[in-house]
Amino acid sequence: MQIQRLVDLEDYEFDTLLVTYNHKNRLSIELGKVSEIFHSLQEDDLVGGSKVYGLRGKDFSYQGQPYYNLIFIGIPEHASPRRFQLQFGAALKEAKKLKGQNLLMTAIGDDVSYWLSSAMKGILLADYSFDKYHSDKKEAPELNLGILTGVDQASFKKEEQYSRMMASAVFTARDLVNEPANVMTPEALAEVAKEIAEKNNIKCTILGREECEALGMGAFLAVAKGSKQAPKMIVLEYNGRVTDEEKIALVGKGICFDAGGYHLKPSASMKGMHGDMGGAAAVIAAIGAVAQAKLGINVTAIVPACENLVSGKSMKPGDIVSSMNGKYIEVVNTDAEGRMVLADAITYAIRECGATSIIDIATLTGACQTALGNCYTGLFSNSDDLAAKLVQASILSGENIWRMPLGDEEYNDLNASSVADIANCGTQCGAIAAARFLHAFVEKKPWVHLDIAGTSESEDDKEIYSKGGTGVGAMTLYEVVKLLEKPYKSY
Numbered sequence: 001m002q003i004q005r006l007v008d009l010e011d012y013e014f015d016t017l018l019v020t021y022n023h024k025n026r027l028s029i030e031l032g033k034v035s036e037i038f039h040s041l042q043e044d045d046l047v048g049g050s051k052v053y054g055l056r057g058k059d060f061s062y063q064g065q066p067y068y069n070l071i072f073i074g075i076p077e078h079a080s081p082r083r084f085q086l087q088f089g090a091a092l093k094e095a096k097k098l099k100g101q102n103l104l105m106t107a108i109g110d111d112v113s114y115w116l117s118s119a120m121k122g123i124l125l126a127d128y129s130f131d132k133y134h135s136d137k138k139e140a141p142e143l144n145l146g147i148l149t150g151v152d153q154a155s156f157k158k159e160e161q162y163s164r165m166m167a168s169a170v171f172t173a174r175d176l177v178n179e180p181a182n183v184m185t186p187e188a189l190a191e192v193a194k195e196i197a198e199k200n201n202i203k204c205t206i207l208g209r210e211e212c213e214a215l216g217m218g219a220f221l222a223v224a225k226g227s228k229q230a231p232k233m234i235v236l237e238y239n240g241r242v243t244d245e246e247k248i249a250l251v252g253k254g255i256c257f258d259a260g261g262y263h264l265k266p267s268a269s270m271k272g273m274h275g276d277m278g279g280a281a282a283v284i285a286a287i288g289a290v291a292q293a294k295l296g297i298n299v300t301a302i303v304p305a306c307e308n309l310v311s312g313k314s315m316k317p318g319d320i321v322s323s324m325n326g327k328y329i330e331v332v333n334t335d336a337e338g339r340m341v342l343a344d345a346i347t348y349a350i351r352e353c354g355a356t357s358i359i360d361i362a363t364l365t366g367a368c369q370t371a372l373g374n375c376y377t378g379l380f381s382n383s384d385d386l387a388a389k390l391v392q393a394s395i396l397s398g399e400n401i402w403r404m405p406l407g408d409e410e411y412n413d414l415n416a417s418s419v420a421d422i423a424n425c426g427t428q429c430g431a432i433a434a435a436r437f438l439h440a441f442v443e444k445k446p447w448v449h450l451d452i453a454g455t456s457e458s459e460d461d462k463e464i465y466s467k468g469g470t471g472v473g474a475m476t477l478y479e480v481v482k483l484l485e486k487p488y489k490s491y
């Protein structure tokens, strides 16, 4: 999509006008007969409140003149950055439905700096499709977006560049999730990570089965051994502030397919399990953006990538495996594989990479999806500070996060095992049990766990989403790293 800043309408021919209206049903601009049309639509209850409504120019005329497409965008009072994204995303979807190509919107008023980048992000994010496997697809013409604004060129460019960077990180993550498991194998995922690393001056190390064995990653390898696909521990290191001893580890679950193992998933739950690497996709995309923006901070992304399948080599219920941390894990449920691979990745982050704080992100539990649905990612943490930073980052990114309790010793028996140090499957409150399992491996480092089982996939094409991967986490991780970046000190 082309975006241009307009200071007047000369030379810009548009076919689709995007107009916002507020909670008092007042249009942001009065242009020609637009408000008359708006009010007539209101009488039929078609617009009003916070609806996004499109009207096809070809289908109506005004006093005998054919008209351009009109899209009315409701903006509720005190709209959050997320709300702006969703409303403008919905508007873009509407514009495409109306076959608009040259869009015009206005960004005028005191509060523009509050919402301009959210609107841009919403429009860009909504313009995504994963259609590479439709051999008869028609190339959709590129859209032009003209923004009539008083914002100066430098600020405008900055907002645009930032919005584009976020959208492109999200698309990277979505593409990774949307690829089927026969294409996006652990090896393929490692290749993509390597390419992104090479483009952005990031150090990339990929550990194979033997190297992981030598490090004692018994939990990761126990999951991996049921598949013919070779496991890969993917490590991306970006050191943007070498004088700083702090290093954030971003750990993303990279299960390229989760059949459940011997605790085989029923058909309906197995659907979409090629996307069980949504956490991996988010951390890879985020570190790419962090490096692209040259943030002054040290970040390492770690992805334990493998498949969880059934075979004569698979782990079995009741197996006891030793983790890199030293703790023995009883495999009570082979379908609770995510926490096992993450445990070794977290230990690797602490012991081999020198991580001083850890953020993990994973499509970890159906229980979290049940608790929060599809609009909120669950957050669990041992650090109020880091948790607050993530919530702050999520407001900037527009990706909803809700903090859940980790609980204390009271909940220790959730993962109690009679035969080993810890069981990989809890007895109740599944999302907390999974979080507490990971907590047992963080060695008291400040840590946040994001459970994206509910938010990683979208059921339909709506607002900023397209059916399939949402790319959730990529933007929030970028924002949190940016918040944690310290102001430059000269010594």
Ligand code: BES
Residues within 6 Å of the ligand: 258, 260, 276, 333, 335, 336, 337, 338, 363, 364, 365, 366, 367, 369, 425, 426, 430, 453, 454
């Ligand atoms: N990958 C799944 C979790 C999941 C569920 C992701 C739905 C996306 C959508 C995870 O590995 C899993 O199977 N979790 C089990 C844990 C249980 C066996 C303790 C679950 O949630 O049922």
Ligand code: MN
Residues within 6 Å of the ligand: 258, 260, 308, 334, 335, 336, 337, 338
């Ligand atoms: Mn599973």
Ligand code: ZN
Residues within 6 Å of the ligand: 255, 258, 276, 335, 337, 338, 363, 364
């Ligand atoms: Zn899984």
